[in-house]
Amino acid sequence: MLRYLLFRLGTMVSTLLVSSILIFTIIQLPPGDYLTNSIAELRAEGEAQAEEKVAFLREQYGLDQPLPVQYLHWISGFVQGDFGYSFEYAAPVSEVIGDRVFLTLVLNFVTVLFVYLVSFPLGLFIARRKHGFADRSLTLTGYVGLATPNFLLALILLYVANAIFGVSIGGMMDPAYLGQPWSTGKVVSVLAHLVVPVVVIGLSGTAAMIQRLRANLLDELRRPYVVAATARGLSDGFVLRKYALRSALNPFVSDIGDLLPQIVSGSVIISVIMSLPTTGPMLLSSLRSQDMYLAGSFLMFLSILTVAGMLVSDVALALIDPRLRLTGRRGH
Numbered sequence: 001m002l003r004y005l006l007f008r009l010g011t012m013v014s015t016l017l018v019s020s021i022l023i024f025t026i027i028q029l030p031p032g033d034y035l036t037n038s039i040a041e042l043r044a045e046g047e048a049q050a051e052e053k054v055a056f057l058r059e060q061y062g063l064d065q066p067l068p069v070q071y072l073h074w075i076s077g078f079v080q081g082d083f084g085y086s087f088e089y090a091a092p093v094s095e096v097i098g099d100r101v102f103l104t105l106v107l108n109f110v111t112v113l114f115v116y117l118v119s120f121p122l123g124l125f126i127a128r129r130k131h132g133f134a135d136r137s138l139t140l141t142g143y144v145g146l147a148t149p150n151f152l153l154a155l156i157l158l159y160v161a162n163a164i165f166g167v168s169i170g171g172m173m174d175p176a177y178l179g180q181p182w183s184t185g186k187v188v189s190v191l192a193h194l195v196v197p198v199v200v201i202g203l204s205g206t207a208a209m210i211q212r213l214r215a216n217l218l219d220e221l222r223r224p225y226v227v228a229a230t231a232r233g234l235s236d237g238f239v240l241r242k243y244a245l246r247s248a249l250n251p252f253v254s255d256i257g258d259l260l261p262q263i264v265s266g267s268v269i270i271s272v273i274m275s276l277p278t279t280g281p282m283l284l285s286s287l288r289s290q291d292m293y294l295a296g297s298f299l300m301f302l303s304i305l306t307v308a309g310m311l312v313s314d315v316a317l318a319l320i321d322p323r324l325r326l327t328g329r330r331g332h
Contacts, residue, residue, distance in 0.1 A: 008314050012307050019303040020078075024071045027292050027299075034087040034290045035063065074293065078300060084293025088286065093297045097279070101301055103172055103190070104267075104278040108305065110194055111202040111263050112256070119206045120252075123213030128240060130218060138210065145207035150266050154200045154273045169196045170275040178277075197274055201267050205259055212255065216248035223247075246320070253316045260309030264302050 035058060058064045062073050074084060083093035126135040161169045172193045177186040220226060221244050229239045271280030279298045286295035 004318055005315065008311055012311050015307050016300075016303060019307075020075050020300060021071070023296055023299045023303070024067075024074065027290075027296055028067060030290060033063070033292060037290065074296065078297070083297040086286075086291055086294040088289050088291040088294065093294050096294060097282070097297070100277055100279050100282060103276075104280075104301075105305070106190070107172070107194065107197060107201075107267060107276070107278055108260065108263050111198045111205075111267070112260060112309075114198050114202045115205045115209055115259065115263075118202075119209035119213060123210045123217065123252075124240070124245075126210070127214045127217035127221070128236065130214075135214075139214075142207035142210050145203045146211075148203070150200055150204060151269050151273055153203065154197075154270050157196060157200065158274065169193075172197070172276050172278070197267075197270060197276060200274075201263055201270050204266075205262060209252070209255065209259070213248065213252050216251055217244055220244035220248045249320055250317060253320060254313055256316065257310035257313035261306045264305060 055064075062070055065073070077084060081094070083097075085091075086093050086096045089096045122138060126138050129135050158169060173186060173189040174193075177183075177189055180186060217240070221240070223244075226239055226243050229243055230236065234242075267276075267278065268280035268283065270276065271278045272284065275281075279301065283295060283298040283302075285291075286298065
């Protein structure tokens with residue numbers, strides 16, 4: 001198991017290295033940069049020394065160096081906790097992001113937890129009652145959840161809450177706690193405000209996971225070894241838990257690696273719509289303004305979160321199925 005874990009950690013590091021190169025390259029592809037745009041704005045305002053100011057900033061932050069040198073400077077600083085300087089906010093990136101990365105981690109973690117805590121028991125429930133009323137009704141509800149875009153559900157909930165109940169469900173905490181240090185009241189406020197965005201972001205994933213677990217279980221229940229166990233007089237519940245469930249769990253657990261990137265990408269739009277103080281809105285703003293260090297740091301954080309989810313998925317699968325450990329160790 002230790003060799004398998006080291007192998008996966010090595011794969012994780014190499015993946016992040018390639019991701020960092022791609023992120024830096026993509027950010028550099030659009031013509032110009034934030035400082036180039038600043039020159040145009042300063043000239044429009046009549047600043048005679050616009051180019052001198054920008055040249056000073058370029059030299060100070062190494063933007064006059066070749067791109068490979070800029071990349072090495074950025075990634076080496078990132079590893080050491082120096083995420084660069086945000087030109088748009090005129091402050092270090094570590095100060096600009098503040099609690100946004102932490103709140104993003106909390107939101108995504110709680111959403112994944114919600115998806116699995118809801119989909120697992122419901123998937124078991126409808127698999128044991130196939131083609132019954134509960135199966136058909138929950139399956140129909142799942143299809144509706146899959147067909148409903150997350151942003152549309154968010155808009156509907158925002159309208160209903162404001163028009164009918166006269167309350168605002170946007171944000172992730174009461175306005176009184178914005179910019180305040182963490183306290184018990186702030187934690188309680190964040191937990192209370194998490195309910196709606198977690199449901200909105202996790203609804204489609206929950207519906208998909210329920211259908212996937214149901215299909216896996218029904219497929220396993222038709223296998224000869226399960227039919228033989230039932231013929232020996234074992235109860236349906238025991239056969240389901242002892243035989244079918246363990247084999248059906250592999251695809252269910254492996255979906256963690258696919259689910260987390262979907263949640264991360266889906267939460268960006270929801271964060272903008274619901275005014276959530278996560279990385280999503282600031283990421284879009286930094287990409288539009290070509291604030292390279294701020295945008296690159298956010299994208300790297302999201303890459304780390306995604307790769308970490310895949311690592312958790314691989315380790316969980318290895319614990320469930322020892323054959324995967326042998327495959328990872330031998331490298332084939």
